[in-house]
Amino acid sequence: xxxxxxxxxxxxxxxxxxxxxxxxxxxxxxxxRRLRRRxxxxxxxxxxxxxxxxxxxxxxxxxxxxxxxxxxxxxxxSPAPRTASGVPVPEASSGPLVLxxxxxxxxxxxxxxxxxxxxxxxxxxxxxxxPAYPRFTERDPDKYRILYFGPFIPNPGPTTWGTALLAVDSxxxxxxxxxxxxxxxxxxxxxxxxxxxAARPAxxxxxxxxxxxxDLAKRPQPSPEFPFRWLDxxxxxxxxxxxxxxxxxxxTQDAALxxxxxxxxxxxVRPETYTPIIRSYDADGRLxxxxxxAGPRSRPLS
Amino acid sequence: xxxKRAARRSRGGTDDAEFSEFVRIVWPRLRRTxxxxxxxxxxxxxxxxxxxxxxxxxxxxxxxxxxLEAYAKKAVLNALLDEARRPWRRERSxxxxxxxxxxxxxxxxxxxxxxxxxxALAAVPKRQRAVLVLRxxxxxDVAETARLLACSTGTVKSQTARxxxxxxxxxxxxxxxxxxxxxxxxxxxxAA
Numbered sequence: 001x002x003x004x005x006x007x008x009x010x011x012x013x014x015x016x017x018x019x020x021x022x023x024x025x026x027x028x029x030x031x032x033r034r035l036r037r038r039x040x041x042x043x044x045x046x047x048x049x050x051x052x053x054x055x056x057x058x059x060x061x062x063x064x065x066x067x068x069x070x071x072x073x074x075x076x077x078s079p080a081p082r083t084a085s086g087v088p089v090p091e092a093s094s095g096p097l098v099l100x101x102x103x104x105x106x107x108x109x110x111x112x113x114x115x116x117x118x119x120x121x122x123x124x125x126x127x128x129x130x131p132a133y134p135r136f137t138e139r140d141p142d143k144y145r146i147l148y149f150g151p152f153i154p155n156p157g158p159t160t161w162g163t164a165l166l167a168v169d170s171x172x173x174x175x176x177x178x179x180x181x182x183x184x185x186x187x188x189x190x191x192x193x194x195x196x197x198a199a200r201p202a203x204x205x206x207x208x209x210x211x212x213x214x215d216l217a218k219r220p221q222p223s224p225e226f227p228f229r230w231l232d233x234x235x236x237x238x239x240x241x242x243x244x245x246x247x248x249x250x251x252t253q254d255a256a257l258x259x260x261x262x263x264x265x266x267x268x269v270r271p272e273t274y275t276p277i278i279r280s281y282d283a284d285g286r287l288x289x290x291x292x293x294a295g296p297r298s299r300p301l302s
Numbered sequence: 303x304x305x306k307r308a309a310r311r312s313r314g315g316t317d318d319a320e321f322s323e324f325v326r327i328v329w330p331r332l333r334r335t336x337x338x339x340x341x342x343x344x345x346x347x348x349x350x351x352x353x354x355x356x357x358x359x360x361x362x363x364x365x366x367x368x369x370l371e372a373y374a375k376k377a378v379l380n381a382l383l384d385e386a387r388r389p390w391r392r393e394r395s396x397x398x399x400x401x402x403x404x405x406x407x408x409x410x411x412x413x414x415x416x417x418x419x420x421x422a423l424a425a426v427p428k429r430q431r432a433v434l435v436l437r438x439x440x441x442x443d444v445a446e447t448a449r450l451l452a453c454s455t456g457t458v459k460s461q462t463a464r465x466x467x468x469x470x471x472x473x474x475x476x477x478x479x480x481x482x483x484x485x486x487x488x489x490x491x492x493a494a
Contacts, residue, residue, distance in 0.1 A: 001470050006438040009469065010338055013419045017337060023329050025322045028351060032321075032358035039359065 030171060034137055096146035103163065108149035111165050112141050115177035136177070138169040147174075147233050147263045166233070168261065174233075232276045233263040238288050241280040248276035321361055325354055328371050332378050338435040339382055341424045346382075353378030375440075376450050379432060418476040425472035430465030433458055 001009075096108045119136040138144065148166040168174045232246060236257070244255040246264035255262040255278075264276070278291040329350065336346035356377040357364075364370060423431060429451075436447045437458075444462075448455045 001466055009419045010439040013423055014334055015416055023325055025325055029318055032355050035359050
């Protein structure tokens with residue numbers, strides 16, 4: 001193959017790729033600041049530990065410490081207080097907004113705690129020494145609002161294995177976590193909760209036998225196997241909204257509403273060429289928002 | 303003390319503005335490179351985000367402005383190649399994510415060609431694919447590619463040769479033959 005042929009192949013592989021709206025720079029900066037803060041705290045702890053080692057070492061050397069008492073209680077460092085940036089602070093968890101009937105709110109909270117613990121214990125750096133991508137950085141489970149808890153595989157086992165959890169913290173960062181036989185892990189980073197008033201891009205991604213993520217920067221994916229499950233969610237900027245409908249796959253459903261968020265999930269049986277259409281209404285039934293009017297990218301592609 | 307804090311805050315604000323502008327400029331390029339290497343748009347964006355996050359943390363210490371994009375690319379490559387080694391990335395749990403995108407108004411042969419090359423690329427081992435993308439899509443020379451992938455120039459050359467062989471074999475397995483590539487080029491020309 002000539003160099004030009006290879007270039008043609010690579011360019012062709014990218015053809016039709018839709019870069020979407022680009023990065024959410026606000027979310028990136030927010031996470032970056034948290035990571036910097038975390039690194040500073042870690043460095044502070046390391047420095048303190050080094051000083052303690054030096055002091056302890058010299059004390060041991062001089063025989064000044066009684067080491068028979070064993071280690072003292074572990075100290076923890078609380079994360080720096082954070083402020084909500086335009087997102088309603090989730091109230092102390094009163095149960096998921098959407099809960100699969102096979103499970104209880106207690107199951108969901110237990111899974112959330114596991115997810116937080118799992119990520120708190122995760123190595124701060126990756127195998128290559130880079131900082132690990134922060135997930136579930138808010139350590140207090142009460143600071144999260146669970147938007148969804150339910151199975152991500154068709155027939156979850158008798159325990160909560162095979163379940164997925166979608167939670168949003170007080171800054172509007174959504175984290176998605178699902179379990180595996182060897183422990184809890186976050187399947188992907190969903191970034192900030194989309195604002196309903198923002199122009200919505202053209203479609204969402206799909207996945208067979210799994211939840212479909214609200215990937216707002218994507219056109220429909222090819223040849224998914226049907227049926228597949230999708231989810232979409234957002235926040236309600238307009239407090240007057242008492243009803244939100246989501247139209248997708250030829251069906252319109254009412255979204256679940258709570259604490260300033262809406263959430264909807266469903267199953268597609270055939271390909272779609274547009275994003276879910278979101279509409280919100282006030283108590284008198286007046287249309288407050290229609291995503292098809294929000295911008296060209298929100299309109300159906302065909 | 304308060305002056306120092308104010309200066310730091312002011313510097314932080316400048317940093318953020320500069321970083322935001324930098325992200326706006328490099329995001330599309332980094333995303334395309336990452337997408338070619340991993341084949342999955344979401345994973346590509348995650349890797350770019352992770353790489354940029356790493357860059358943001360180091361931003362105040364970075365002095366060589368002309369090297370910023372190279373730093374970013376290296377961070378993204380690390381994230382991509384590192385992500386591939388994570389156990390949960392290997393796990394599927396019944397999920398089979400689609401590997402390419404379909405634009406509804408594409409002609410069927412365009413879609414067919416694109417799916418063929420996407421699958422062929424996916425069949426090339428990831429490290430070799432990264433070398434091919436950096437060499438032939440990003441137009442980097444052997445030395446720059448070696449620096450980004452933290453390997454020797456000899457490794458880059460051997461990975462290039464192996465990657466080209468693997469890509470060719472994979473294209474043939476997808477039904478490609480010597481006459482087909484010109485039709486791809488024509489399809490590209492038609493699309494442009």
